[in-house]
Amino acid sequence: MHRHIVPDIVSDQQQFSPVSAGMSVRAAAILMADKRIGAVMVTEGTRLVGIFSERDVLNRVVAKGLDPDSTMVGAVMTPDPVTLGPSATAEEALELMQSRGFRHLPVVDGDRIIAICSIRDFFAAVNEELAEDLKQRDEIMFGTGYGA
Amino acid sequence: MHRHIVPDIVSDQQQFSPVSAGMSVRAAAILMADKRIGAVMVTEGTRLVGIFSERDVLNRVVAKGLDPDSTMVGAVMTPDPVTLGPSATAEEALELMQSRGFRHLPVVDGDRIIAICSIRDFFAAVNEELAEDLKQRDEIMFGTGYGA
Numbered sequence: 001m002h003r004h005i006v007p008d009i010v011s012d013q014q015q016f017s018p019v020s021a022g023m024s025v026r027a028a029a030i031l032m033a034d035k036r037i038g039a040v041m042v043t044e045g046t047r048l049v050g051i052f053s054e055r056d057v058l059n060r061v062v063a064k065g066l067d068p069d070s071t072m073v074g075a076v077m078t079p080d081p082v083t084l085g086p087s088a089t090a091e092e093a094l095e096l097m098q099s100r101g102f103r104h105l106p107v108v109d110g111d112r113i114i115a116i117c118s119i120r121d122f123f124a125a126v127n128e129e130l131a132e133d134l135k136q137r138d139e140i141m142f143g144t145g146y147g148a
Numbered sequence: 149m150h151r152h153i154v155p156d157i158v159s160d161q162q163q164f165s166p167v168s169a170g171m172s173v174r175a176a177a178i179l180m181a182d183k184r185i186g187a188v189m190v191t192e193g194t195r196l197v198g199i200f201s202e203r204d205v206l207n208r209v210v211a212k213g214l215d216p217d218s219t220m221v222g223a224v225m226t227p228d229p230v231t232l233g234p235s236a237t238a239e240e241a242l243e244l245m246q247s248r249g250f251r252h253l254p255v256v257d258g259d260r261i262i263a264i265c266s267i268r269d270f271f272a273a274v275n276e277e278l279a280e281d282l283k284q285r286d287e288i289m290f291g292t293g294y295g296a
Contacts, residue, residue: 058186124271137286
C-alpha cells in the first residue's frame, strides 16, 4: 500500500516550531537543539517564507565566520522552499528530495503549514512499504507460513 | 542480493578527510562546508578517536554559545564511535544506526579506517535491494514483460 504524507508519515495535527526571519541564528540553534530537530520552517505570520537547517548553520554561518548572535535567520535561510501537499506519496517525496538534493521538505495544504519532514522519514516509509510488498509476494509464491 | 558496505556502498579506496582533535571547530566547519559533508572522522595519527558532525556544531557549539575559533573539535566530538567492518551488510548498518540513533557511521577494517557513511547511503542501498527483489518476484509471478 502506498504511504501518503498525511496520515502515514505525519499527522495533520503535528506540532512544529516555526521561527521568524528576524530571529537570531543563536536563538534558532537553541530551539533546534532543544527540540532535537535538524531544520525549522521560517514563517511570516502564517506564511512559509523559508527553511533553516543545521547544514545552513555549518555552511552559511560557522564556516563563513558570521556571528550567530547578530546574524538573523532570514539572512542565511533557504527562501521559498519547494513544498509538497499532504496527499503526495512517500515515493514522490523521496524522488523529489533525491533529485533536488533536499534533506528536509515542508508539507503544506494550500496556505496551511502542516509539518516539516526529513528525507529519513520518507526513506523509512518507502522501505517499510517495499518490505511489505515483498512479504506479500513471498506469501503468494511460497504460502503464508514460508519463513515463519 | 545483499549489499555489503565494501564495495557496494563505498570503495576500499574512498577518499576521506579526517581532522585532528586539536583542530578548531571553525577550521573543521570550513573543511566540511568545502567538501560538502555532514560529518568527519577525528583521528590521532592513524587511530580513529571520534566523529564530529554538523549536528554537533549546532547542539554543542552554536546552541551552547561556544566560540568556534577557540573550541577544539576534541572537546565537542563524539569520542570512540561505534564502527562496522567492510563486510557488514547495508541492512546490518541500517538496523544499528536506527536502533542507536546514529546518522553517520565510520567503517574500519581492524586498525585501518576506510570511510564514513551516512544513514542515507544505507537507506538508499536497502531500498534499491528491496525494489530489485520485488521486481524479481513480479517477473517470476507475472512473466518478464509485466509492467514494461
